Amino acid sequence: MLLEDWTQNHVLGKVIGVAYTIEFQKRGLPHVHIVLWLAESDRCHSTEDIDTIISAEIPDKETDPIGFEAVSSLMVHGPCGVVNPSCACMKGEEGDKKCSKFFPKEFNATTTIDSNGYPVYRRRNNGRTIKRRGVDLDNRFIVPYNRGLLVKYQAHINVEWCHQGKLIKYMFKYVLKGPDCATMVIEKDGQPDRNDSGANNNDEIQNYLACRYLSSCEACWRIFDFSIHYRKPVVQKLIFHLEKEQNICYNEKESLTSVLRRNHVDGTMFVQWFQANEQYSQGRNLTYVQFPEKFRWDNTSKMWIPRKRDIAVVGRLIYVQPFVGELFYMRLLLNFVCGATSFEDLRTVNGVVYNSYKEACLHHDILGSDDDWHLAIQDASTHQTGRQLRNLFVTMLLFCDVSDVRSLWDKNWKLMSDDIEYIHRKKSAQQKFVIGSKHLHSLTLYDVDLQLRKAGKTLMDFPTLPLIDNAFHCRSQNTLLYEQYMYDRHLLKQESLTLVSMLNEKQKHIHEVLTKNVMDKAGGLFFVYGHGVEGIPISYSEWVINVGDGKVAKIPIDGYSDSDFIEIPPELRVDSGEDGKQAIINKLYSDLLARHIDPNYFRDRVILAPLNEDVDVINTEVLKLSPGQCRVYRSYDSICNSSVNYESQESIYPIEFLNSLKFGGIPNHVLELKVGAPIVLLRNISPARGLCNVCESNGHPNERITKNVVYHEIFNDL
Incomplete structure (x- = not known):
């Protein structure tokens, strides 16, 4: 009934999406969290629009007695606060408890949106009150509601407006939070159950599996197979991969022939999208993301099949981080290119097939401008050496979203090479030593490759960059060995002796054991740890909080004296009230x-x-x-x-x-x-x-x- 009012009767406007989940309180009573998406034409674009759907005020008893009665019995919070400090919503220390729902709210003449995107509903100080438990409660204690839904269903229905992305993140965390949990421990003779080490036997894995609280109401709900959650439109997860790099799952005992037969190269969802675009004309004006609107994926036949009736479906590409490289740029294209029939077609722009998906993105104008990166190198070149500029360039490649890497290199490589000729002139002891432009280009590129290798990358990871010739490539294979020979052994030995002299007795013993093991080439696996005090029957975190609050002067623990504890010096403490x-x-x-x-x-x-x-x-x-x-x-x-x-x-x-x-x-x-x-x-x-x-x-x-x-x-x- 409720969904029909929203999706068919459009009591709040045209609904284009809905999701809900059923929850059960520990008393066993079910309640539902529902999220609605309204069509653009029916969304609340102003605070006045919000007021037409949501109210947080007491209706006039004379002109709207039905609404007044419904709000009085179903939508009033409290009383809480000073008049009722034992209310369930009151949290905090004794004498300083506050309402966890932040009631009473402030009076507001109009509805506004605060700086974080949260609505502050209209709550006028019009003198209307409702008496509950002998206390007069005004508009500040009213839970936001929609009058039509409240009067029709005679149930507590809290209606909230949400339009900002910041709210959506927390809203879905709340809607999709897990079930209630409860942990029960049976103790003998009033003593906690302990293992041999004296610590509480707390099996976190077992707790995760067994501490879920299931009430009788929820058990019946699930036995009768009632819906626990619902969403519309359906979300289709879309898989994609680079050419011949699809994931294959198989049993370790399965034969290779069986694996290949079951995981045919053309049987993936993504490759079948290419083939469907060749076979069906109605999908050629759709992107991969839009494709599920007209086609459904049949997991048995591993094929896309045209839909016989229109069903609202949302396609969602799996997320890929930018540093992954080509797969990330493929994802960008799949949101942009319609009707691709092959991997090559996906990389084709205006009849030109590009070698990489990044190049295709660049020519589709999907990527941003690189002006800032050019300016940064040119700015730094006035004060920094060529080596520092090459380091800056490598940093940009690794951590910045550079759209056209080749252009950045071509326009700035000469700035990065300004110290290379000097370095080789000094090595050769020839004042007039000159390096040709082509050779200088290779030397500069070689040093960039060295810096990339230190970060686990090479020039090959950036296909648009030119490659160094074979001579330089052979030299670059031994960079790790070259670095080892470049260490100052005398300086490192002095530093080692200094550090060893600073070790305590136990640390020296550990150092000697490990060093001997390495020198003898014995190998082995070592675990070094520093144990703490075991068996203290109090919570350390609780003790720290109590000490900070000044509630305890010393710790009354059997077997431990004052000398076992360290007092925080006065100069390291912040006085109360400061x-x-x-x-x-x-x-x-x-x-x-x-x-x-x-x-x-x-x-x-x-x-x-x-x-x-x-x-x-x-x-x-x-x-x-x-x-x-x-x-x-x-x-x-x-x-x-x-x-x-x-x-x-x-x-x-x-x-x-x-x-x-x-x-x-x-x-x-x-x-x-x-x-x-x-x-x-x-x-x-x-x-x-x-x-x-x-x-x-x-x-x-x-x-x-x-x-x-x-x-x-x-x-x-x-």
Whole structure:
């Protein structure tokens, strides 16, 4: 009935997509989470449109008694808060409990959308109240609802508006969360069941399999085969692969003949798409993503078959990350090219068959501009050596989305080669030594190949780049051996003796055992570990929290005295009521103005925080204390123009929304830098050059930051 009202009667507008999942509370009662997609013409494009569908106010008892009665009995939250601190929604410590659903809400004269994309519904202070348990509750305690659905079904139906991508991510996590779990432990004589080591017998794997809570209501629901979840339209996962690189699954005891017969080269979903385009004309104006709308995949016959009736189906390509290479560019083309009949046809643009899918993407204008990469190399060339420019070029190849690698090389290779002639002139001791242009090109390319090999890549991984000749290729095969011979053995021996002298007795024993094993070529497998205190019958995490809150002065544990515990020194503690972040900043960076140029100043000081949002706040405050002009770098964020429904996605995900997204391991949209401020790399760019996930510094007096290039000094000993 409810789905019919939405999908057939269109009580909320024309529905083009729906998904739901049934959940069972621990009391056993079922409830449903439903997500609806409305057609573009019926979507809420303004806050006034939201008000026509969703209300968070008490109806007028005189003019709408039915609505008033329904809201009064079904859509009022609470009472909670001070008047009812024992309410189930109240969370927190005793004396400081707050409503986990954030009731009461604030009064609002109109509906608005906050900075995070969440709707703040209209809740006018019009004097209307509902008495529950002796407490008068106003519009601030009303759960958002749709009047038509509420009155018809006489059930609690919370209706929310969702239009921003940030909300959708969390909405689906909530809709598709797992079942309730419960763990039960039986103890004897009031003592916990323990294994021989004295630790709790906590089998995580068994808990995962056995701790699911299944109520009698849910058991009946499943026995009668009622739907647990539903989605419309159907989603068809689309497999694709490079030519002759499809996955083949087989039993280890199966014969090769049987495997080949069952996994025919033309039997994959992707290859059959090519053949279907040759056979059926109605699919030639469709991309691979659109193809399931008119054809269905028959897994038995391994063929695409035309649909006899129209069924809403959404095609979804498997995700491929950009660093995978050709498969990533093939995925871009599959969102763009219609009616391809072969792998070659997929790479064909205006009658020209290109050697790679990336080249085809480039000529389809799917990829972006490389202007920034050209400018970065040209900017750096005014101050950096050829070796540094070659390193910069390799970094771009490995970590940046360069559309036309060959063009970037052709236009800038001479800048990258400016030190090669000098190096060979110095080696040959001939002041007038000159290298021809062709040979200079090969030498420069050879050095680029060396740098790529250190990162596990070669020139072969970038098909558009020219290849070095056989002489250079033979030399490049021994780069690892060459690096070993280049080590300064005397310096390394001195460093080894220094480090060994710093080991404690147990560490020295481990070092001696391992060293002897290597020198004797005995081989073997070793596990080095540092054991902790076992058998303490309290939760360490709970103890730390209690100590931090000042609830315990010492730990009353049998068999342990005060000397077994370490008290945190007063100078390392933040007093109660003090701003912790600001106190730490003031303590560590009190003399920042006088010493900000000294690289060792930042190397010897670091503030760690578990949350990125705290890190951002601390970084901003410390950067403000640093003298000098701040240069702001902004990322270029956009929706890939080969995406399905590109135009509609542009309206749903505006540029400012893309800029606001924050992910772990990826820099924020805005990066602010000053000369002398430390930088932390978020990935291993070049371990051989020390460019790993460690701190670097712009602190050298001669270092600077420009529009396209950041010059830095590495903290090698971090």
